[in-house]
Amino acid sequence: MLGHDRIGVALSLAMVATTILTSHIAGGILTGYVPPINVTIVGLYPVTGSLASPGQDIASAAKLAVSHVNAEPLLLPNTRIILEAVDTQASAAQTTLSLLATLRNVQRIVAISGAAVSSVSRSVQNIVSVFNIPMISPASTAAVLSNKALYPTFMRVVPPDTLHGSATASTIKSIGWRRIATIFHDDDYGISSSQSLVTKAVELGIEVSAQISFPFGTTDFVTVVDAIEKLSDTHVLFIACYTFEAVELFRELIKRDLTTGRFVFFGSDWLVDEFFESDLDQDKLHGLLVLQYLLDSSPLMDAFTDEWETLNSTEYLGAGDRTYSQFAPLSYDTVMTTAYALQAAIDDGVDVFDGQVLLPYMAQTTFIGLTGNISFDVNYDRISPLAIRNYKGGAALQTVGQWDTASNSLVFTDSIIYPGNMTRPPHLPIVASPESDKLFIVFVTVGVAIIVMAAIMLTVSIVIIRRRRAQVASLEEQNKQLNLEARALNSRLDVLSEQTAMASGRQSGPVIDMPVNQVLGLLWRLQGSVRNPIDVRDINSAIEAIQSNVLFTPETRDDASVSSNRDNLTRDWIRKTLIGGTGPAAAGTHGSASYTRRGSHVRSGSRILLPISPSPPSPLDLGVSRETAFKPAPHLAPLLENLASLEFDIFALAIRDTCTLRSVFLAICTEKQLFTQLGLDSSALARYMMVLDKACEGMSNPYHNVLHAADMVQFVHFLLSTSGLYAVLSPLESFAALFAAAIKDVGHPGVDSSYLIKTKSVLAIRYSNRSVLEQHALAMAFQLALADKFDVFAPLSAKSFAAFHELVVELVIGTDMHKHVEVMSRFKIAFGLGREGGSEALPQHGQAPLQGSQLLEGIQSNAKLRTIVLQLIVKMADVSYPSRPWAKANSWAHRYSREAFQQGKQERAHGLAVSPFMDGMASSVAKAHVSMIRIVALPMFQAWCELFPIDECLGHMRHCLRHWSSASTDEMEHAHETALAAMDAFDRTFFASDGGSPVVTNGGMQKSTLAPNQPNYIESVISGLLDVLDDDELCEEDEDNEATPVASGADADIAVALDAHGGEE
Structure with a gap:
């Protein structure tokens, strides 16, 4: 054979x-x-x-x-x-x-x-x-x-065993040991590793007392450990095998208590993370030593690790x-x-x-390369230093020294922990020499003299010794107590370190990034190394094109061969037919959507932009206001005073107000004088917002309802106020951001876009499976706004309405989670921010992002920057619940999970795979919100805070993260049941405050009679909403636009509902 x-x-x-x-x-x-x-x-x-x-x-x-x-x-x-x-x-x-x-x-x-x-x-x-x-x-x-x-x-690309063995033997000698034994499996790798060490050890005068081999793939190490136990005068062992063999070998060693002091163990390639991830008792492994290839952290290695995680x-x-x-x-x-x-x-x-x-x-x-400098010697072997690593506990080895292959020298950079947690090398030999013999004779002579003198002073010495013994005993007792206290403090420090790491976001989940960030990083590095002026110019142009997001935007150039009139006509035709754009991007002059710092100026790409104040709208352009006043009812006024604060309580307002969205929206617009500046009719907008209160599903959806819409409007107002952006935005832009937040979830069916796509909903088909819910909300909102019964935007000129409409569309479409990475990347690129958790790519080689007035001036002067900022603001408002105080955040979280679980039930009913975190399990509540915070919300808020600090939001978010990360399944089940009961109590009170009127859903029609899968869905919804408007019972009002307070008989239910949602009476 x-x-x-x-x-x-x-x-x-x-x-x-x-x-x-x-x-x-x-x-x-x-x-x-x-x-x-x-x-x-x-x-x-x-x-x-x-x-x-x-x-x-x-x-x-x-x-x-x-x-x-x-x-x-x-x-x-x-x-x-x-x-x-x-x-x-x-x-x-x-x-x-x-x-x-x-x-x-x-x-x-x-x-x-x-x-x-x-x-x-x-x-x-x-x-x-x-x-x-x-x-x-x-x-x-x-x-x-x-x-x-x-x-x-x-x-x-790895050093050979000869180098590894030489370095290991030199390390053993430098510590002071003079006798070793090797344990290895009998294949090429094990034999070569052992023999290389033995050859160098003999050359250095180290005795090799035993070489114990075992067959490759062995899992029963009883015989091997028996041989190790017989090594009475050898305490340093070198082991060469594979990781799975090492795990079983140490299982037997630990079983016989041979790893806590009797032997010192040197490893080889097997001593990797997989070994420490086994079920071995990690406390019994302290003191392991190994020489490994030096794979230090570097930008290349960090990038490789980040990409490996996403593969x-x-x-x-x-x-x-x-x-x-x-x-x-x-x-x-x-x-x-x-x-x-x-x-x-x-x-x-x-x-x-x-x-x-x-x-x-x-x-x-x-x-x-990834592993450092790549070069080879005459034998084609890698020339590479080796790191000396030591296991001191925890999840990984720690580097304590380095072996330099070029000079064959050993350098220790940290202390070593030995088996048994000893800090000094155990089992060092006592080496005799002629010099030591002479010293011994001297010591004996002196000792005899001391003994003679001691005999004379014996009586006095006895008294002194007794006193000293008592003092020593006392000190030993104190030392034991101090050791116990030190261990307790170390344990506490470990806990605090873990909590700090969690609070700072270092234990985040997957990092989401875009290739454009990596391209920009490469160009910035090239920018610093290129000297040729033409190359510098080309690189700067490339950076500017990427940052300004004009890579795929057509541009026109003058042609001297064409007459002026013909040129202008052609240019107008191209702009209208091929380039397009009637919104903010086309209404003014913009630089690139980025800037860098140069002294006291703000640059846009390569051009210096001076601050440009937005021109106030003219009556000719915006129309003239017919009615601009809004006055909340007296019992609502105190609740609307803190709209620019995180302490604002939407639940407390909802209990007392039948039209929550209308009140929040009109109060903010009135405070900022937006109706006056834009010439809009507040009465028409009030009627429109009343209908939106119903179009946002009332309380039919646990999460995507009118309260979420009002909460988003308030949070947009909070961000614009705390950042100072109201001062640099035009009234039309400020109003567009508030309006986009109000309409973002109009007609939300209580399921996500993926469900509508999977069930072949008429909405998904209508919008070609792209931003389905967002496009649906936009269509409903503007179709309503332009209806004859409202005609909300009639005072605006055609140009202003076109700009307003385009901006609102960009802001709402930007909330689609499929756009999250794109919106985040545009924001970070535009402002030169680093990745989440740090600023690794700050403007112009390490300069900090602009702050204060310079930052606002840069935004004011650039329309594209303003759009990018507003997109992020609306996105942050959409997922702002974990940034609020705990009681509010917890309530919103369980509302979101209830809605998700309802979708999961529908998916099961349709025979579809249940979406992540929608399986109805209480454990999914914590997992869903931890993922939302780590992957979406926290990185977004951290990027925002690099420009406009709002530490209280980050503090609330990290509190939520700590709570949900540490909650057990039983705790989450109890918390979810409690939250559902509180939610039901609140909803009963909320509907009671609405005069007992039936819940209007899906735009004014009963939810049981209309579904997104039916034909003519949007048209039916709009018709239903307009019919509701005819009833004149949307919000009970007096002549002063003051909403009627709820009946006093509901006070007890109100108190229960507010307490459940963390509100204040």
Whole structure:
């Protein structure tokens, strides 16, 4: 059987040789050299089998690197790399057969990436060296692979075992130990690691008392630990194996209590995060030491980690969080090494398919990779320092020193914790020498003299000794007490550290970013390094184009060959027909939607913009007011006094007011004199807002109802007031922001857009599945506003109404969660803000964002900036509930979950998969709102606070985050049940205050008789709302527009409802 296998391998080799030579001759000799279009890298990765966990990370990292190279226009611009992955299963035999088939069937191979196991690499080298194919490994460390006579085309981006063993032995000697033993599995990796250490240890005068081996894949370590226990005079052990073997070995060591002081353990590559994530008792692992590849944090590594977290874990095996094997970045660098070498070879016009030609290019490649500086020695081994790491508790190792490969020197940067939590090295030998013998004689002579003198003073000494003993006993007792107190303080500090990390948002969920931010970061870095004036100009133009969001906006240029009249006509036609735009963006002169600081000026791109005060609207442009007064009823006035504060209580107002939205909206507009400045009729708007009170579903929806609409309007007012933006916005822009908040959820059916799309709702079809609810709200709101019974905007000129309408549409569409990343990115790019949690890309290389009057002047002078700011304001108002005091935030949160659970029931009824956090489980309440805060709300508010600080909002939000993150399932079930009961009590009181009138839903029609899936839905809704207006019972009013207070008999119910919602009587 073995003979047949050898014959098969020989025949395969012959066929492979014929295939490769034929391909090379056809591609090179017959056609001459041309830059290759496609090249193939064969990847050898153990994605299944005993090493599947690190193997999947290695394969995914290589795949990611290939995607980056293929997407990078400056690297191999005319060449595409194809990665042909082969599953080695950590088996040399399996790899040999699979590789032969790959070499026979795959064309245009330039290099091999892998393998991850030394024994597999040796086997593969026996094949690929015949064809001179370069092979670069991210993990094979066996010393024998450095022999270029045996393995001529092998390279690696990791240091070999000889370096690792030399550094480990030097570290052991520097600490002071003189006797060691090694434990290793009997494959290439384990044998090479152990032998390299032993060779260097003997050279340094360290005795190796035992070398204990075990078969690869062992899970029962009773025999191995028996041998370890017999090492009576050796206390330092070096272990070389794989992580899954190390876990079982230490399980047996811990079982026999051998890890808390008797032995000191040095590890190798197995000592990684996966080991500490096992079920071993972490307290019994203190003092572990290891020398590992120095993979320090860097911008490149941080970016790799961020992207790794966002990768699809199905497409990229092992990805999807922030943890990965230490070999993943090394695998990434194997691909990048090959890519840079290919680029150099192509630039020189050589044949990249000739391995003898390409290999020197790879060996001479030098660049800064994920794992630091990449360069190779004469044996094609990576030149890299090693970090000395020590396990002191917690979730990871800590770096305590570094081994410099260039100087073969060891430097300790921190103290070491040894097994048993000792701070001094245990088991150090007592070394005798002639000098110590002389000292011993001196000490004996002095001791005899002391004894003689002690005999004379014995009586006095006894008294002194007794007193001292008493003092020592007292001090020891005090010391024990201090130790107990110190441990308690350390525990408390750990708790506070975790709470602080949570409060500061460092434990946030997935980070959402856009590629445009990464492009801008690259351009900013290039800006600082380029010296050529033309290149600087081009880079500045690129930055300005991206920041101003005009990459896809047409522009017109003058043509001297065309007459002036013809030119103007043409320009007007182009602007109207091809470019378009009648809103704010077209109504004035804008710079780019960004600015940077230059002394005391505010720049827009490359132009200095001076502050421009908005021109007050003229009566000709805006019309003349017919009625502008609004006066709340006396019992409502106190509740409307704090509209610009977070202490405003929408629930307290709702209990006493039958038209909450109308009161909030008109009170704010009256306070800011918007009706007077815009010439709008407050009576028409009052009637319109009364209908919106019903169109927002009354209280039929637990969350998306009239109270949410009024709450949004108030929060927009709060942000505009606290930021000072009212002073720099035009009256039309301020009114548009308040109006957008009021209408954002008009006619909301109580389900999200995805549900309408999945159920093929008439609304989803009408709006082509894009921003369905937002477009529906806009259509209803403006169709109502333009009805003859209201004609709210009749006083506005056509130009002003067009600008107003376009701005409101942008603000409402911006609240679509599918637009969240885009809106956030535009805001951060426009103001030069860094990522969430920090300012990493501040304007012009580290300058802080503008503040105060300079910031407001910059916004005032730029219409696009104002639109971007208003978009974020309305978005923040939409998810503002966790920024409010706890009682209000908690009530809104449970209202949102109740509505979500109702949608989940409908999804089940339709046979659809239940959407996330809509399954009706109490645990989903906490998860939903923790996710909302960490991923959406907190990053958005943090970005806003970099420009307009509102610390109280961040404080409330972090309180919510701490509460919901730490709540147990039982606590959430009880809290949700309590909240639902309070909600029902409040709703009963709210409807009672409405005179007992039936709940008007879906725009004035009973919810049971109308659904979004019915034809002519919007037309029916509008008709129903106008019919309700004819009833004249929407809000009971006297002649002074004062809403009638509720009956006094409801006082008890009001008190119960307000208490449940955290309101004040």
